[in-house]
Amino acid sequence: AEEADVKLSITRRKSLGQLNDKMKGFYRSKYTLGDEERYAAVTQFESTDARRCFPCWDEPAIKATFDITLAVQPEKTALSNMPVASEKVEGGERTVTFARTPIMSTYLVAVVVGDYDYIEDTSTDGVKVRVYTPVGKQEQGRFALHVATKVLPYYKDYFNIAYPLPKIDLIAISDFSAGAMENWGLVTYREVCLLVDAENTSTARKQLIALVVGHELAHQWFGNLVTMEWWTHLWLNEGYASFVEFLCVAHLFPEYDIWTQFVTDMYIPALQLDCLNNSHPIEVPVGHPNEIEEIFDDISYNKGASVIRMLNNYIGDNDFRAGMYLYLTRHQYGNTFTEDLWAALEEASSKPVADVMTTWTKQMGFPVITV
Structure with missing residues (x-):
């Protein structure tokens, strides 16, 4: 059988009013900013919901590279799997173009658009790590940032393979069906699985957050780099990520x-x-x-x-x-x-x-x- 490269170019324009509320596919997540109710645009594609967002062969073995461009309001945070390659503001709209992804499964593609703050650090192996939080809560992402910047070099040493992308973002989503999702380079979390409130979060919850962060970062190799x-x-x-999360937490804590x-x-x-x-x-x-x-x-x-x-x-x-x-x-x-x-x-x-x-x-x- 002969192999052939297939290029599929898709332009989809959707407003928040057209996004679903089912917490799968390309959906809207409700949050409050001050006294104002707002919405973020979020994706959750595992296992077969990328097809809700764009036409695709939505199976893990049918991999492709993705060139993603988002047109958003100028003040909004816009994220995807890869770093921003270019952006321009024109006619009251900001167009954000991301670098091309590695070849990957459709269920790992991700975008998020909304109002977020972030904190960042760089791991000892040179990966830029950011934790995105609801506005005004960036310090609640400090513990997860600490864990992530330690886990990446630990996994690099354990697997003897460097993390394959130039950045990784961890983001807290207000309406999220799972505990977390390992989208390559843009890991989405339920807020309680990422944020630590110094006055209210228990030690048991911090331990759970460390395990969840370790689990999702393990997937960046085992699941994303190599997929079933x-x-x-x-x-x-x-099964493998659930084992390795304990390895890294035992090492860190x-x-x-x-x-x-x-x-x-x-x-x-x-x-x-x-x-x-x-x-x-x-x-x-x-x-x-x-x-x-x-x-x-x-x-x-x-x-x-x-x-x-x-x-x-x-x-x-x-x-x-x-x-x-x-x-x-x-x-x-x-x-x-x-x-x-x-x-x-x-x-x-x-x-x-x-x-x-x-x-x-x-x-x-x-x-x-x-x-």
Whole structure:
């Protein structure tokens, strides 16, 4: 079969009054500025809602580059996956053109337009990090900024691969259906999963924010740089990120004793769900887009993370990291099946990873040993 480059140029003009309120696709998010009610324009495309915004082949394996231009009111913040390449103001309208994205899946494309403040820093590996907050709340993003600027170089060292984009923005959205979404270069968060109020936020909430930031930044490699072929292999994204978030938080905040909490917060809930007759395997055959949302659950996340942790202990961390490097470099900007991960880890460790792990991912439940 021959491959061909297809260029699709789309111009869509939408006002806030035309955006939906369903918190998916290209939608409007309500917030208040002083006593005034306002709206932001926000995207949430995972898993199959990019098609609500623009015509596309809306599947993770059909990747493309994106050249995005936004026409906004001059005073509005306009963000997308990549840094701003150019902007001009003409006729009371500001046109913002962003740099071309790497080749990527449609569900990771993102834009946000609204009223926001931000704080910024640069990580030790040279990545510009910004945290965008509601107007007047920029200091509430300070903790997340601290975590993000530490997590990026940690992951660079752990994966032995640099973060592939020149910037990353973390933004708090007032109306947001998920906890967070790992859009490449523009990660969107529910406000309570990003902002820390020094007078009211508990230590437990700060710990959760650190985990969520670590989780979404892990996706920048595992999910964005290398993406599952189809939603059947969703656990490759979520199970792995749910394991690595604990690795980075254990490194950054040893006082949290986070691996003890992994047992109570991840492992045990996975066991409780997986012992039910209506459980499902980690790797779930998905035949229709309507089935995808059903597998964003504790089996994909918690059990997925638990078996990855088991695998890490089985082959050892050095071989695990070597296998991850093989996997990410071999398949960067591409798509994979679960078997591709096993092959890389098997090559790095010289152990029968596929034979051991296939039973854990392709069948539901867990073995019970009576002593």
